[in-house]
Amino acid sequence: MSQPNRLKTGGRVDRSRQLTFTFNGQRYQGHPGDTLASALLANGVDIVNRSFKYSRPRGIVAAGAEEPNGIVQLGSTEAGQVPNVRATQQALYQDLSARSTNGWPNVQRDLMGLVGKLGGQFMPPGFYYKTFMAPASMWLTYEKYIRKAAGLGRSPTENDPDIYDHRHQHCDVLVVGAGPAGLSAALAAGRAGARVILVDEQEEMGGSLLSSRESIDDAPATTWVEKVLKELSELEHVTLMPRTTANGYHDHNFVTLHERCTEHLADLAPRAGGRRQVRSRMHRVRAGQVVLASGAHERPLVYAGNDVPGNMLAGAVSTYIRRYGVAPGNRLVLSTSNDDGYRSALDWAEAGREVVAIADARQNPDGELVEQARAKGIQIIAGSAVIEARGDKRVAAAKVAKIDIEGFKVTGPVEELACDTIASSGGFSPVVHLASHTGSRPTWNEELLGFMPSPVKGMTPTGGAHGVYALGQVIADGFKAGSAAGEACGFERQDASLPKVDERREGAAVALYQVPHQKATLRGPKQFVDMQNDVTAAAIELATREGFESIEHVKRYTAMGFGTDQGKLGNINGMAIAARCLGRTIPEVGTTVFRPNYTPVSFGAIVGRHCGELFDPERYTAMHQWHVENGAEFEDVGQWKRPWYFPRTVNGKTETMHEAVARECSAVREKVGILDASTLGKIDIQGPDAREFLGRVYTNKWAKLAPGRVRYGLMCKDDGMVFDDGTTSCLAENHFLMTTSTGGAATVLEWLEIWHQTEWPELDVYFNSVTDHWATMTVTGPEARKLMAELTDIDLDKDSFKFMDWREGKVAGVPARVFRISFTGELAYEINVQANYAMHVWKKLFAHGDKYGLTPYGTETMHVLRAEKGFIIAGQDTDGSVTPEDLGMHWAIGYDKPNSWIGKRALTRPDTKRTDRKQMVGLKPKDPSVVLEEGAQIVFDPNHAIPMPMKGHVTSSYYSPTLQSGFALAVVMGGHQKMGETVYLPMVDGQVHEAEIVSPIFLDPKGERQNV
């Protein structure tokens, strides 16, 4: 029979249309307006999952975000797989395909269930920690199987073809939740003229009103909803966003919204106008004021067997009947501690189904709803509760007994009532999740028996989230909150013209969380607190007995409130149980912290368009296209794409990197090479005090550097450690050009600024980044001068344009600055031209350079060449613990400068004066074919017992085609005094390399090649 639980009339589903869907391979029918959960219930599907730890059969419990069991894997294709979808939140669409996330071989016949049944007693909290931690080496093996058995879905193995978006928004008032409070708040703020965003996580706005028994202005509540939505949609400054969850509430009213644009339509986003639509969108909203109208979650009662399918929240039962036209069973027993629970019994009876009895924990229930139930002839058993649900795959009976709440015991005989559904209500918990994302801890309200949001600046809780539950008051509270929020943003206060809602006389509720059982909690049948994580009342009691007193520790030990559930259903009950066991009150025990996200957000939405090529910005130099066309392999240096090497293809065979680098190195050492060095940081420094400033931030002297000259400088932090290096050229008396390492450009500029702005504001000096304005090409090698001579009007004579000089002139017909600085140790000209001329100059150089064997080289060759000369790379050969003296660069330290330049004072601290500091040396492997591993540790005695004292490490290591040997730069304790000594480098594979400590300058120690 199709949809046995579907009622003939009622609800907001469209019975004129059928939708077909599959669940665990079985085909079912539903209607537009259904959620997957309501459609499953309509079809009488009791078991939707197997539980996480004990593998018990589980059914739908709730009707919204708090659902712990109905978590499914969605998707009919591999690429469209979505894990962790709550069936209660997923709109039904044609051909929807869903599977249970747990259960093997399937949810009906689950073999793991046997383990749960037999092993139940043997799986106390901390079971995994206690059982699988020894031997530690086996953990990885155990973990693999545990995870497989305990997963909540899987990620797709194919790429997601859908697209996702980000949107940044501002508003005056963000209203979270479009129930009675939220709608009313949006109305107040919207009428005032505030820019309002109203979000609601459900398919339709209206919240509890969509399944309410109450009337507003003498009409069904939904009529009021329609009226308000119409007015809001006509207000220009109001944005309505259904299917949008406010998932995270961050500092200073920054809220992330997850809008699901097409997930109610199909597996993958359908096409519109030939384009795939955006599947979902993350809104990052900065709100002036946030009105938190997130409502309240009903608390289930904790009784034995409360997880057997057929146990549901009372409010959910009402929602399924009234909103979806589904009665999820035939014979109902209600267990409640308050009047609100009665609504489910009334709805049930009005749907034509049998209400077996109402077990009310109160001695004298007397509210209006109670009277209505009495009038219908429903049996009410006062002072009692359902203490146990019987049944295996579906509830078969409810055991009801008189209870003493204070004494936590069963006081009367146990009556067994045959039924197939048990609804329970333990009152409401305001949804404080968002408010506590900001770090504000909720506070317990003894009168309302719930945690209330604590104050957060710029946030107003209202309605259920504020502990206000009576409909008339909710609407009034919402209006007040919305009006106040608008006022806080500078808009006029709105006078309320509130709709008429009949006031209902309500009986006081009683505080009931865990229901007592004849047997002690630890010995009785399982009473579940957190169904998603399979945490029982006994587990919490055991945790407190084992000494876990802090609720945060209890949480971690038992896993209560973990995962995607975030304690929506069970947390308050868990705290109440912990309080009972510890003999404290709930506020004394306190609450754990709820964290973003409120419900799971797909990675796609988080990533947005920031994937693939758009993952991070890419920076290209002016010559990039030439590099691409000439087959360069690229290396990422920060965001820059730099040519790594230029492999050549000869006779169909492409060079390896090793071959290409050997060829490029030889070209530079023997003929001429060219490097695109545009990525080097360049900072233009001007002002009368520029020279003085340089003298304070560099370790060496700048007082006498004349225009036309260039100097190398080291920069230290005030702790005396090197953090960047580079050359600075004197362009004019008050004008300098500083270069930095590629990665250090932004950092160095900020460094100069902080000293100028905070310590020496009296210095008249200005800094500007010109990295992108100038393109830099390094022409270097013995033939460099001949090539340059063909293209420039600058006098290249070795005595008038010396090493460490710079000249202005024309190169290839365009204005250029040419610097005779060398990072290769060869004769070198660094040509700087305006970036938009660079490609022309670069191509001209090749047009003329061919006959000299001009060879483009990349960063790898640059590294080999500079390391052969012992030139450091800051950040590779230094790591923030290396002083200029450690580098052996005493020549670059101006101890006698008149000022106390940055780093100077620290260089006389006892620690920086130690002679056994790690000092920069060269390493020559005994076997020339060995290239030492960068980062490899250095020891003096390879036969020392493990752990061996580590005496240094390799910082740069390459094979040198010029030296025909591997070679390395390293830091070694006391290394400067150990020239010629042998050190050892034990490797992971058991090999031990031997190397000799040598000077870090492997080639041309006197610098004759660059000085020609």
Next chain:
Amino acid sequence: MFYIFCPYCGEHREEEEFHPKGQAHISRPEDPEATSDEEWGDYLFFRDNPRGVHHELWVHAVGCRKFFNITRHTVSYEILEVYKMGEQPSITAENYAAQQGAASADKERNASQAKHQEGVRA
């Protein structure tokens, strides 16, 4: 993510435009050579880590590149004040406590709550 008012630009901007630069008002000793190793070490390495009002140095890194100070509450993360380089804060830990004293009943309640609700946050 913070929403920061840059006192030079005169506008609120998103935190991603700014860099935090640590505790504010750490001035370099006038004559570093005259300091003892201990004094120099204090200047280099030791910083406050208060629970409550804290003065921090920030820079509008991808905006105007100006450095300025923020007085921020390290529990609520509320920015109580921003002020330019060379200026002094008007809100300090001392006067903030006095100001809050007015609402001391509230505070006591929160404090007693806090005592019980302290826990591991992870």
